[in-house]
Amino acid sequence: MDVFRNNSAIHLKLALEERLFLIRVLTSIRGNYQIRPSDMEPKGARAWYDTKGCPIPGEREREDWIEQLHQSRSDHLGRIENWLASLSRSTSRKESLALTLTFEEAPAFLQVINDHRLLMVHRHELGERELASDFNKVIQTLEPQRQLALCDVNLLAHIMEYILQALPGSGADWMDVETSS
């Protein structure tokens, strides 16, 4: 994958496999955003709709809180459709395709793919051991479903890093701040 930008947008130049990967992820997240929080399996719901951290007085307020979290995710559905349409444009196997993200929509793209990472981690119970250890070693110890989940989490992390580096004002050069202070 190559990432470059012009005055108003970031362009992700994707090989066929990278395109198919993003289509799979975005299709999955589109489906999960459409599930009502109350219908979501508990592990997934914990990733996105946890209310533990907020001292909410009653059941009604709790439901409102969760509904607002769900709404903020549903708001991305239109954009996800557009990204999927762009990624599904037919090109030959050899031809790469550029997914264009305007500076305005790039933060939403980051939020969406990060949501998939969170969901994978919670659903497949990936913890510090799986996420912080040597990928090549740890992947061999996991069963296939968890292997796939860990691959998604790591691949999307790389894509996020690329986008953050290209996004003006994202603070992605924070290490410069750290080393100069």
Added chain:
Amino acid sequence: MANETTTVPDKDTETRIEEAFEKSWNVIVWNDPVNLMTYVVFVFMKVLGFAKEKATRHMLEVHRQGKSCVARETRETAEFYHQQLQSHGLTVTLESSD
């Protein structure tokens, strides 16, 4: 003027008004193994309006000490920040500093 009546708010109402405007709610962001350090800086800048230096300082505090208090606000504003940060995938709690 002498005949004018004034309504004195009862003690409970006064307390509730004071609480509503008192910046006594801490918004705490907790470390987690999933979110990228770069992404956390980005979210702090976007949601809380922090400059890069301040966002970086808080992100490193989360990373090294396990948590950082990113805002001390009225309950309403604190809840708004909480929800925004949570919808970006960060682990957040609200604590009353009273």
